[in-house]
Amino acid sequence: MSTKVVLGLVLWLVSRMVLALDTPQSTQSIFPSVNSHTKSQGAVLSVYGAINHQAIAPLFKAYQDRYPEVTIHYTEANTRYLYEQFLSRPNSRPDVMLSPAMDLQFKLANDGYALAYDSPELSNVPKDSHWRNELFGFTYEPIVTAINTDILAGEALPQSREQLLNLIRSKNHLLDDKIGLFDIQQSGLGYLAWAYDGQQSRSYGRLLEAFGTHQARLYTDTSAMLTALLKGQIFIAYNLVGAYAYQWSQQYPWIKTIMPTDYTSIIMRTAFIPRDARQPTLAKRFIDLLLSPEGQHILANQSAITPISTKAIGPYSREELSKLPHGIFRPIPLGLELLIQTDDAKKQLIYQEWDNAMQPVPHNASSVSLP
Amino acid sequence: MAKATTSIRRQLILMVATVLIVINAVALWSAHLYANRAAKESYDRLLYGSALQMAENITMLDSQVFIDLPVSAFETLALSTSDRAFYAMMNGQYQVLTGYKDLPDIPFTQLLQQSNEKEKFIPIYYEAIYRGERVRFVALGKRLLEADSVNDVFIIVGQTLDARRAAATEISQMALQFVTLFFFITLFLLLFVIWRVLQPLQVIKQAITERSPQELSPLEANVPSEIAPLLKSINYFMAQLDNTLSRLKRFTAEAAHQIRTPLAGLNSQAQNAIDETDDVLRQKQLQHILESSNLLTNTVNQLLNRATLTHRYQSHPFSPVLLDHVIKDTCRELVVWALERQVEIAYVGDIQVTINGDEFALKQMLQNIIENAIKYSPKGGMVEVALMLRKELPDTPIVLQIRDQGVGVPDQDKEHIFEYFYRSPDNFTSGSGIGLSIAKEVAEHHDARFHLKDNQPTGLIVEVIFPQRKGLSYEH
Numbered sequence: 069m070s071t072k073v074v075l076g077l078v079l080w081l082v083s084r085m086v087l088a089l090d091t092p093q094s095t096q097s098i099f100p101s102v103n104s105h106t107k108s109q110g111a112v113l114s115v116y117g118a119i120n121h122q123a124i125a126p127l128f129k130a131y132q133d134r135y136p137e138v139t140i141h142y143t144e145a146n147t148r149y150l151y152e153q154f155l156s157r158p159n160s161r162p163d164v165m166l167s168p169a170m171d172l173q174f175k176l177a178n179d180g181y182a183l184a185y186d187s188p189e190l191s192n193v194p195k196d197s198h199w200r201n202e203l204f205g206f207t208y209e210p211i212v213t214a215i216n217t218d219i220l221a222g223e224a225l226p227q228s229r230e231q232l233l234n235l236i237r238s239k240n241h242l243l244d245d246k247i248g249l250f251d252i253q254q255s256g257l258g259y260l261a262w263a264y265d266g267q268q269s270r271s272y273g274r275l276l277e278a279f280g281t282h283q284a285r286l287y288t289d290t291s292a293m294l295t296a297l298l299k300g301q302i303f304i305a306y307n308l309v310g311a312y313a314y315q316w317s318q319q320y321p322w323i324k325t326i327m328p329t330d331y332t333s334i335i336m337r338t339a340f341i342p343r344d345a346r347q348p349t350l351a352k353r354f355i356d357l358l359l360s361p362e363g364q365h366i367l368a369n370q371s372a373i374t375p376i377s378t379k380a381i382g383p384y385s386r387e388e389l390s391k392l393p394h395g396i397f398r399p400i401p402l403g404l405e406l407l408i409q410t411d412d413a414k415k416q417l418i419y420q421e422w423d424n425a426m427q428p429v430p431h432n433a434s435s436v437s438l439p
Numbered sequence: 440m441a442k443a444t445t446s447i448r449r450q451l452i453l454m455v456a457t458v459l460i461v462i463n464a465v466a467l468w469s470a471h472l473y474a475n476r477a478a479k480e481s482y483d484r485l486l487y488g489s490a491l492q493m494a495e496n497i498t499m500l501d502s503q504v505f506i507d508l509p510v511s512a513f514e515t516l517a518l519s520t521s522d523r524a525f526y527a528m529m530n531g532q533y534q535v536l537t538g539y540k541d542l543p544d545i546p547f548t549q550l551l552q553q554s555n556e557k558e559k560f561i562p563i564y565y566e567a568i569y570r571g572e573r574v575r576f577v578a579l580g581k582r583l584l585e586a587d588s589v590n591d592v593f594i595i596v597g598q599t600l601d602a603r604r605a606a607a608t609e610i611s612q613m614a615l616q617f618v619t620l621f622f623f624i625t626l627f628l629l630l631f632v633i634w635r636v637l638q639p640l641q642v643i644k645q646a647i648t649e650r651s652p653q654e655l656s657p658l659e660a661n662v663p664s665e666i667a668p669l670l671k672s673i674n675y676f677m678a679q680l681d682n683t684l685s686r687l688k689r690f691t692a693e694a695a696h697q698i699r700t701p702l703a704g705l706n707s708q709a710q711n712a713i714d715e716t717d718d719v720l721r722q723k724q725l726q727h728i729l730e731s732s733n734l735l736t737n738t739v740n741q742l743l744n745r746a747t748l749t750h751r752y753q754s755h756p757f758s759p760v761l762l763d764h765v766i767k768d769t770c771r772e773l774v775v776w777a778l779e780r781q782v783e784i785a786y787v788g789d790i791q792v793t794i795n796g797d798e799f800a801l802k803q804m805l806q807n808i809i810e811n812a813i814k815y816s817p818k819g820g821m822v823e824v825a826l827m828l829r830k831e832l833p834d835t836p837i838v839l840q841i842r843d844q845g846v847g848v849p850d851q852d853k854e855h856i857f858e859y860f861y862r863s864p865d866n867f868t869s870g871s872g873i874g875l876s877i878a879k880e881v882a883e884h885h886d887a888r889f890h891l892k893d894n895q896p897t898g899l900i901v902e903v904i905f906p907q908r909k910g911l912s913y914e915h
Contacts, residue, residue: 178523180570200521267510404517404524405510413506413528413537 094145097121099128102136110137113350117166118147119337120312126370131357138350146288147172147256161342163351168309169256170400171409173338177203178407182340185352189359197336197376199402205336206358207367208376208386210310210327210394211261214294217322219303227393228330229271236278243282248293248302251286253419261307263409263418264333264400280425297323311373327394334399336376448637455629463622470614478606482519483577487562489515490579490596497528497592499585504530504592506537519602525569529593542595543567546578553580554591572599639666643673655681694742701735741873748800748877752884757795762837763788763826765798769805770824773813781818784809788826792837794905796885804881807874808841808901815845815899837905844898853891
C-alpha cells in the first residue's frame with residue numbers, strides 16, 4: 069500500500085509539468101490514478117481552477133483515495149482567462165470549474181452552462197452558499213490588504229481603509245510605484261472585489277485617487293503580487309485573497325495581513341459542473357467531496373483555505389478566522405446581484421474610471437509583467 | 440311487511456358529502472386559479488420594478504446614451520432566489536447597448552408603435568423559451584430627451600418562473616389545507632346535525648318499543664313540527680286500533696253471551712221436556728227446542744259469514760259483478776221463504792248495472808237486508824227491491840232501495856241498528872241482530888253509502904248508494 073502511495077507521489081512529481089494549453093497563462097498538472105491496474109483505461113476527471121496547486125492537491129488526493137481509478141487533470145489559470153476559455157472553446161470544457169470570481173461563475177450558471185445537481189452534501193453547508201442546484205460555494209475567504217512592515221518605520225499598522233489612506237498620504241512619494249493592485253481588466257477576482265468596494269464604501273473614490281497618484285502597479289495573479297511585496301518592490305498589496313496572504317505572513321514575519329476593520333468583503337470560491345461535462349458522474353462525486361465534512365476539513369487544514377462550513381475544525385476554520393481582528397464581514401451574495409458585475413456598460417464605466425485614475429502618469433499605466 | 444327504502448340518514452350523508460365535495464373542489468380550483476394569478480401579478484410587478492429602476496439610470500449625455508445600471512434593480516430580481524434573469528438595453532435602432540444580445544421574441548412592433556405614438560410607454564409582458572427555460576419578460580420603453588433630440592431606448596428584463604411556481608404552489612397548498620380542514624369540520628357538523636334531526640324518530644321508535652302491547656294511549660313525545668304529523672298519525676292509528684280492539688272485545692263478549700243464552704234456554708227446555716209427562720206439552724216443548732236451536736244455528740251462521748266476509752275483504756280482489764242479476768237471483772232465492780211468511784217480494788227496476796265488487800259479499804248483503812225486511816213485514820205485506828240511477832244527482836249514483844211495510848225503526852234506534860247484536864227494545868221478532876251490521880260493512884267495503892229512511896205510510900227503507908266510477912257500466 070505504502071509503495072503504491074510512494075509510486076503515485078513519484079508519478080505525480082514527474083508528471084507535474086507545465087503544459088501549454090494555449091498560452092503560458094495556464095498550467096496543467098496530472099494526478100495519475102493511484103490504482104496501477106486500471107491506470108491505462110482509467111477515467112479522467114478534468115478540473116479547471118484558479119486555486120493554487122498546493123491548495124487543491126490535498127483534495128485531489130482525498131478524491132483519489134475514494135476513487136483510485138480516476139486520473140485528474142488540473143488546469144490552473146487566472147479567473148478571467150478561465151472564463152473566456154470556457155466560452156470560446158466549447159469543445160474543451162472541463163468536468164468541474166473552480167473559481168473565486170463569483171460574478172463570472174454566476175454568469176455562466178445563469179446563462180445555462182451549469183449542470184443541475186442535488187448534492188446530498190448540501191446539508192453540510194449554509195443555505196445561501198449555493199445558487200439553485202448549479203453553483204456551489206465551498207470557501208469563505210476575506211479580501212485582505214497585505215503590508216510590508218518595512219514601510220511603517222515605527223508607525224502603527226493601519227487597520228482600516230481610512231488608516232491605509234492616511235498611511236499613503238503620510239508616506240507620499242515613498243509609495244510611488246510601490247502599491248500593488250489586481251489589474252481589474254485582467255483578473256476576474258480583482259474586478260469583483262473592486263466593483264464590490266464601489267458598492268460598499270465611500271472611501272472607494274479616494275482610494276482610487278490615491279492609487280492613481282502613486283502609480284500603483286497592476287498584477288494579474290496573487291503570488292506575483294505577494295512575491296513583489298516580499299521583495300520590497302511594493303509595500304502595500306490591496307484586495308488580496310486572504311488565504312495566500314496569511315500563508316505568506318506566517319512564513320515571512322515582515323509581511324502583515326489585515327482585514328480592514330471598516331468592512332471586510334468575503335468571497336466564496338464556487339464550483340459548477342458544466343452541462344457538457346464528459347464525466348458528469350465523476351464531477352458530481354468531486355462536488356460531493358468538496359462540500360462533505362471531509363472535504364471541508366481538508367480545506368481548513370491542509371489547503372489553508374477557510375471552508376464555507378461552520379462545522380469544519382482546523383487552523384483555517386471560520387471560527388479561527390473570526391478570532392482575527394476584522395470589521396463587519398460583508399459576504400458577496402451569491403445571487404442575481406452578481407449580474408451587475410458582468411454588465412458590459414457597468415464594466416466600461418468602472419474601467420473608464422480606473423483608467424482615468426491610473427493614466428496621469430503614462431509611463432506606468434500598463435501592467436507590470438510577471439516576475 | 441313494508442320494505443324499508445334507503446335510509447334517510449344515508450341519503451342525507453351522501454347528499455351532504457356530494458355537495459361538500461363539489462363545493463370544495465370548486466373552491467380548490469378557484470384558489471388554484473387565484474394563486475396562479477396572484478403569483479403572476481406579484482412577480483410581474485417585481486420584474487416591472489426592476490425594469491423601471493434600470494430605466495431610471497439610462498440618460499443622455501453628450502448625445503450618447505449613458506447606462507449605469509443600479510444594483511437595486513438586480514437585488515429586486517434576486518428576491519426570487521432560484522430564478523435565472525436576463526436583460527438587455529436597446530437603442531431605438533434595436534442595437535443591444537448592454538446585456539444579453541440574443542433575447543428571443545422581443546415585441547418590436549408593439550414597442551415601435553408605442554414609440555411612434557409618442558404616448559407614455561406601458562410595459563409589455565410576454566413569455567418565451569430562452570436558454571432551455573421558459574422565461575417571463577417585460578419590455579419597457581423610455582424616452583430620452585436632450586435639448587432638441589428625442590431618443591427612445593428599450594429595456595427588456597426577463598426571469599424564469601421557478602419562484603412564481605413556488606409561490607403559486609404555496610398558496611395552493613395553503614388553500615388545500617384550509618379547504619381540507621373546512622371540509623372535515625363541515626362534514627362533522629353536518630353529521631351531528633343529521634343525527635340531531637333524526638333523533639325525534641329514534642325517540643318515537645324508542646317510545647313505541649318500550650310500550651306493552653296492550654297500551655294504546657297516545658304517545659307523549661316532544662317532537663319538531665315536521666315530525667308532529669307522523670306522531671299524530673301514529674296516535675290516530677293507535678286510537679283507531681284501540682277502538683277496534685274494544686269493539687272486538689265487546690263483540691266477543693256479546694257473541695258469547697248471545698250463544699250462551701239460547702244454549703241455556705235449550706238446556707232448560709230440554710230438561711223440561713224430559714220431566715214433562717204430558718205428550719202434547721212435551722211435543723210443544725220439543726218444538727221450542729227446535730226453534731231455539733234454529734235460531735242459534737242462524738246466529739252462528741251469521742258469525743261465520745261475517746268471519747268469511749272479513750277474510751274475503753283481504754284476500755279477494757274485486758271483479759265486475761252484474762248487480763241487477765245478483766239482486767234478481769237473491770230475490771228469487773228468498774221468494775219462497777217470504778211467501779211462507781205471506782210476504783211478497785217485488786223487484787222494481789229495468790236497468791242493467793255492472794260494478795266492481797265481490798259478488799259473494801254483495802249477495803250476503805242483499806240477503807241480510809231482504810231477510811230483515813221480510814222478517815219485519817206484516818202478513819200480506821210487500822217488500823220492494825228497487826234499483827235505479829239517480830240522474831238528477833251529480834255523478835248519477837246507482838241507488839238500491841229495499842222497502843218494507845213493517846213498523847219501521849224509530850229515529851233514536853237508527854244509529855244503533857248497525858251495532859252488533861243490537862235489538863230494538865220493543866222488537867220481539869227472532870233475529871241475531873248481526874245481519875244489518877254485516878250488510879253495512881259490505882256496502883262500505885264497496886265504497887257505497889248505507890242509509891236508513893222511513894217508508895210511507897210505515898216501514899223502513901234501506902238505501903245503498905253505489906258511486907258511479909270509471910270502469911263501471913250500466914245500460915237501460
